[in-house]
Amino acid sequence: MARTPLMVANWKMNKTTAEAASLTTDIVMDLKASHLKDIELVICPPFTDIRTVSTVLEFEHSHIQLGAQDVYWQDDGAYTGSISARMLAEIGCRYCIVGHSERRQYFKETDREISLKMVALAAHDVIPILCVGESARVRASGARVAGAFVMQQLEAALVGFLRDAPGAEFVVAYEPIWSIGTGNTATPNASQSMARAIRRQLAALATADVAERTRILYGGSLAYTNIALFAATADIDGGLVGGSSLVAEDFSRLVKNFAATVRGETIEEY
Ligand code: PGA
Numbered sequence: 001m002a003r004t005p006l007m008v009a010n011w012k013m014n015k016t017t018a019e020a021a022s023l024t025t026d027i028v029m030d031l032k033a034s035h036l037k038d039i040e041l042v043i044c045p046p047f048t049d050i051r052t053v054s055t056v057l058e059f060e061h062s063h064i065q066l067g068a069q070d071v072y073w074q075d076d077g078a079y080t081g082s083i084s085a086r087m088l089a090e091i092g093c094r095y096c097i098v099g100h101s102e103r104r105q106y107f108k109e110t111d112r113e114i115s116l117k118m119v120a121l122a123a124h125d126v127i128p129i130l131c132v133g134e135s136a137r138v139r140a141s142g143a144r145v146a147g148a149f150v151m152q153q154l155e156a157a158l159v160g161f162l163r164d165a166p167g168a169e170f171v172v173a174y175e176p177i178w179s180i181g182t183g184n185t186a187t188p189n190a191s192q193s194m195a196r197a198i199r200r201q202l203a204a205l206a207t208a209d210v211a212e213r214t215r216i217l218y219g220g221s222l223a224y225t226n227i228a229l230f231a232a233t234a235d236i237d238g239g240l241v242g243g244s245s246l247v248a249e250d251f252s253r254l255v256k257n258f259a260a261t262v263r264g265e266t267i268e269e270y
Pocket residue numbers: 010175179180181182219220221222240241242243244
């Protein structure tokens with residue numbers, strides 16, 4: 001079964017609405033429909049920019065989709081400062097990042113909360129992008145320990161989700177924390193091994209069919225200069241991009257190189 005390649009931009013806490021409008025316009029101008037053929041492209045802006053980005057995408061008839069960076073699991077109520085999956089669905093979000101390492105680290109997000117968020121998203125047909133990945137300290141203990149850590153994270157988030165939202169689509173993003181925003185990617189080989197282990201774990205936790213159709217992304221210092229190496233591997237189906245998604249020219253080149261690689265074309269420019 002062929003999995004549709006997926007590229008996701010995570011703007012994190014960057015861009016005012018005016019900046020978001022101009023960045024989105026520049027990206028849309030750079031990426032023609034032909035570049036996006038056969039791949040899915042998603043932009044996850046801060047909550048305050050979602051409407052603006054959506055307006056630009058609609059006006060330009062773009063195929064780029066919208067996502068969010070976080071969600072709260074209740075539908076509505078007295079939860080000051082929170083945004084629900086129902087709200088995200090209504091504003092046009094097709095995807096939502098969940099359990100990003102920055103949320104786990106700075107906001108003390110737990111596996112149980114991540115699981116609840118995923119279930120809430122599925123209830124509103126928003127596809128969760130579950131982030132997992134080991135710290136530098138864990139990685140220093142070796143590939144086996146890092147692998148066990150990631151498999152445990154996966155299980156902790158997915159057991160409740162698979163039970164409470166059976167059959168719902170989700171995406172897994174493997175993001176080694178030491179590679180996020182550092183300019184040091186994991187090697188494509190090590191990332192491919194981790195992606196393969198994640199797929200095996202999905203088969204064990206769910207079914208072989210779920211494992212086969214679930215997309216697994218790599219994230220951490222992706223750039224137009226290195227995306228082809230990851231896109232060419234067997235089990236990595238795309239990327240989650242932070243820093244390189246904030247500059248239109250860099251991001252457009254990354255997406256073009258990604259799309260060309262998954263189509264088996266040679267990349268002309270780096
Ligand atoms: P980066 O961030 O591309 O800036 O390393 C990736 C992420 O945190 O999703």
